[in-house]
Amino acid sequence: MTDLFIIGAGTAGLSAAIYAVRAGKSVIVAESGTYGGQIINTPDIENYPGIAHISGYEFATNLYSQATDLGVKVIFAKVEEITGDGPFTIKAGKDTYEAKTIIIATGAKNRHLGLKNEERLIGKGISYCATCDGMFFKGKDVAVNGGGNTALSDALYLAGIANHVTLIHRRDSFRGDKADLDKLNTCDNVTFLLNSNVTGLSGKDHLESIAVTNVKTRETTNVPVSALFVAIGQEPDNQIFANLVDLDEKGYIKAGADCETSHPGIYAAGDCRTTSLRQLTTAAADGAIAATAACTYIDRN
Numbered sequence: 656m657t658d659l660f661i662i663g664a665g666t667a668g669l670s671a672a673i674y675a676v677r678a679g680k681s682v683i684v685a686e687s688g689t690y691g692g693q694i695i696n697t698p699d700i701e702n703y704p705g706i707a708h709i710s711g712y713e714f715a716t717n718l719y720s721q722a723t724d725l726g727v728k729v730i731f732a733k734v735e736e737i738t739g740d741g742p743f744t745i746k747a748g749k750d751t752y753e754a755k756t757i758i759i760a761t762g763a764k765n766r767h768l769g770l771k772n773e774e775r776l777i778g779k780g781i782s783y784c785a786t787c788d789g790m791f792f793k794g795k796d797v798a799v800n801g802g803g804n805t806a807l808s809d810a811l812y813l814a815g816i817a818n819h820v821t822l823i824h825r826r827d828s829f830r831g832d833k834a835d836l837d838k839l840n841t842c843d844n845v846t847f848l849l850n851s852n853v854t855g856l857s858g859k860d861h862l863e864s865i866a867v868t869n870v871k872t873r874e875t876t877n878v879p880v881s882a883l884f885v886a887i888g889q890e891p892d893n894q895i896f897a898n899l900v901d902l903d904e905k906g907y908i909k910a911g912a913d914c915e916t917s918h919p920g921i922y923a924a925g926d927c928r929t930t931s932l933r934q935l936t937t938a939a940a941d942g943a944i945a946a947t948a949a950c951t952y953i954d955r956n
């Protein structure tokens with residue numbers, strides 16, 4: 656019987672694991688992909704208090720080592736099913752685990768544009784990760800779609816690699832940090848296409864061009880690019896928990912500031928839960944809060 660079973664080895668899940676293991680509890684973290692979560696793909700983090708600059712990869716690797724060095728057990732398997740009312744039985748990969756509490760920290764998955772040819776051209780010019788794939792397009796013309804922190808940091812990163820970057824955003828103002836926008840404005844190889852959506856993707860074996868439609872004029876222009884980096888946000892992936900905990904209308908897990916879900920003994924931390932801010936700092940903070948609440952629950956029951 657494990658004290659805490661944590662689903663997701665991103666910032667929220669690993670932060671929760673560190674807090675729980677330091678509180679003397681046994682912890683298993685299950686991860687269906689690689690450790691680190693979304694932040695592992697961020698080229699440069701500049702807004703984590705106390706760390707002026709760090710790459711997402713280094714941050715995630717430090718966090719993972721910190722947790723495992725403290726004795727957290729990480730298993731790389733997808734959680735398929737959770738049964739029981741507490742304690743819980745968790746089926747992950749080929750194995751079954753028993754746990755007193757569960758912390759769901761599954762983050763969110765990249766939103767796709769939903770355009771014809773998008774799925775076919777993934778890995779052939781369509782990418783959702785600039786740090787993973789940017790170097791393939793060294794010296795080429797590329798585009799980034801989105802107006803949040805990911806789009807701005809992707810565009811900045813690509814401006815240092817590509818010949819030219821077109822940043823396409825559906826509104827005339829960005830929700831991403833002004834600091835990154837100011838830096839982008841100084842890049843002479845970045846062009847902004849605002850009030851615009853990507854409406855078409857063309858290319859036989861590889862992306863060759865994108866259609867961009869201005870939402871005000873309805874005019875569509877063809878932009879030749881070798882790659883389009885889609886950075887239009889994330890969607891939750893919580894359907895397997897829908898019979899256990901309440902979800903909101905967008906599919907995020909309903910949990911308060913204390914990270915408690917509608918099911919006693921189950922907590923939700925980080926980007927998978929309803930919250931007004933999804934940042935590295937809030938993911939780490941959620942992990943600490945959820946783990947502390949889960950430890951209290953164990954001690955009281």
Ligand code: NAP
Pocket residue numbers: 697699700701702766768800801802803804805806808825826829830852886887888889932933934935936
């Ligand atoms: P985001 O903040 O949700 O931004 C998504 C962007 O895509 C928005 O500008 C949105 O437009 C646009 N968009 C959404 N759906 C679209 C569609 N169907 N077609 C065209 N555009 C669409 O997502 P994100 O940039 O990936 O960031 C996710 C979270 O991670 C945020 O909280 C962000 O601050 C955080 N993050 C933090 C760091 C860091 O701490 N260093 C780095 C990266 C990301 P509207 O603006 O019009 O809604």
